[in-house]
């Protein structure tokens with residue numbers, strides 16, 4: 001428990017920086033999955049997304065912490081009704097947020113307005129760990145932020161659980177987008193319960209049958225249970241979306257404005 005408490009004191013922004021630095025280096029020296037023309041340019045565009053997110057999140061995080069503290073003080077949520085050990089409450093709490101995010105992610109592929117924002121993340125025609133950063137800040141904050149908050153309201157989670165969730169999901173997501181060759185046996189073992197990088201890359205396939213599958217960030221179990229699990233060899237995956245293939249549509253400036261275009 002002490003280790004978890006210590007881990008949760010680390011600023012998540014540093015965790016993201018260190019993870020991207022480590023995976024970016026690995027992708028530079030190891031045998032990679034996808035071909036890249038301009039890696040540094042791609043990284044630069046992704047960092048711009050993170051800068052906007054960082055600024056907006058300063059406000060959002062303050063509101064979020066205030067809401068969670070208020071809910072906890074008033075003992076709102078299911079977990080306040082049952083007595084369970086702390087360690088189990090943590091694991092269950094992380095799973096509950098992941099489940100809520102699964103449904104919000106699934107809805108973002110269904111509702112046209114949300115898809116306009118979410119497809120910014122899917123637009124990447126090449127992929128490396130920095131693709132993790134490439135998401136519309138409005139979507140990350142307002143849509144997925146609401147998913148976490150709703151999980152807190154329903155299940156009665158505390159900031160420790162939410163912090164642990166964000167730590168784990170960041171680790172998963174950076175690894176899931178990394179341009180590295182992950183063995184297929186990982187999908188047959190670890191991938192029975194947890195989301196593997198190959199499974200998430202299938203989610204980034206252009207073929208809509210696969211785009212609309214493997215929504216889970218941590219527990220692929222949700223896709224298996226709710227019938228959205230799909231698999232194919234990662235070598236057959238064609239990344240991105242047809243409407244974003246033009247290199248001009250791959251820049252931060254184009255993508256950040258794109259959801260507001262009249263189409």
Ligand SMILES: [Zn+2]
Nearest residue numbers: 105118122203
């Ligand atoms: Zn998606």
Ligand SMILES: [Zn+2]
Nearest residue numbers: 121177200204
């Ligand atoms: Zn992704």
